[in-house]
Amino acid sequence: MYNGSHVGPAFSVPEVRRTLLMIAIVNYDMGNLDSVARAFRQCGAEAVLTSNPEEIERAAGVVLPGVGFFDEAMRNLKEGGLDALLTRRALEERVPFLGICLGFQMFTKHSEEGDAPGLGWIDGVTRRFRFDDAEEPLKVPHMGWNELSPRKDSPLLEGIAPDSCFYFAHSYCVSCEQEDAVLATTSYGTEFVSAVARDNLFGVQFHPEKSHRAGLQMIANFIGMTRHA
């Protein structure tokens, strides 16, 4: 009978010095956001899941997570007046800012998923995967573990082995006009933008909080940037 005696050590967590700087994880009622906060705490950050403008104002870093529908997400952000605040923090005050999955897609100008304009921080759009004309149509959503092809160096990728896989779950993907902002691409029928990095602005299509060790390393890297910022 299994009695728990086989419990191995939890996998080692990248070392990050405990910081007192707070990271705001923007809570706008979209999907399982708690897991993002937990992963940040696991990596040593003081992470707060919040929709409170004051807390977002004070944060040393901001994370925009999200799972769900583009339009609903944009509407929720606007209703709380958060879109303007986030834009100021990201583009003017230049705090380290990380968008995850739908949060990353919202960086673009618009998405085929809906009619609402996106935040428009990067010169790109969010499109649906389309394989109708392909000889062997791939399945949509793109679900599971896939690799990154880095296009440039970034502190976000530091210490991450080149063959590391990350967890994806999405039907829409970003195409970016701004070549120098592309941090990594991933291949799924087509080569899509799986990560961007421009100054303080980072966006990833995959879920680092669900990507075991490599994901936690990436989160630790982001936390490191909030300390140096």
Added chain:
Amino acid sequence: MLKVRVIPVLLLRGWGLEKSIRFDTPKYVGCPINAARVFNGKNVDELMLLDIVATREGRGPQLDVVRQIAEESFMPFTAGGGIRSVDMMWELLQAGADRVVINTAAIERPELVREGADRFGSQCIVVSIDARARRDGGDEVYTRAGTRPTGLDPVETALHMQAMGAGEILLTSIDRDGAMEGYDIPLVRQVADALHIPLIACGGAGSVGHLAEAVYNGHAAAVAAGAFFLFYGPRRTVLITYPTDEELRRAFRAEHVRIKDLAPVVDRAQARL
């Protein structure tokens, strides 16, 4: 390249895990929290937790268990059992699940799938279909933990669920469940080929070769198993295992070369490694 997901499925009854054979003769396996911790430590691709008595007891899955598992895992975590409403999906997501599995309620009221997909996105909604072979050939969908025949055809049902917005289908062969003798490849292939959303094959895995077979002969996008990851040896001693990256890479690569070239569904006994 997209890796094939290999997913342990844990069956929850109360606060304990069970594993059945053909959805029957359950054996107590252990504590779900400990098991999840071990799987997290083994870097599994995804973990699935299904509350198998929730529907019968007219409730949702045990949120406390979901919460405790989510609390200490950093892997994709999918849960279900007894889900009948969007509110129940929301509670489950709030408890820490990334995706929800719907079985009985999806088949009895397919609009529920649409409602869930509209609210949380298709990638969040997994519809689970349990099928059993008919005496006169073909397969039939069963609900309520395999106790109620529906008269429905698995391919038609899967297509219907896809049209309603399901992001993925978890297809379980009741006949193969727990037997560890290989997946029902013709069934898996029939359903997978009909769909444009991914299919997770479940029921029958007993070796890494079986996993590869489901992918290359069955055209499954992902593979799930229970007994294979929980039992060891002929006496089915409980021991949690998960193939290493290297084992999986080798198996999938080897099968890719050997079986893809054979194209048609090969006899299971021949294909077994």
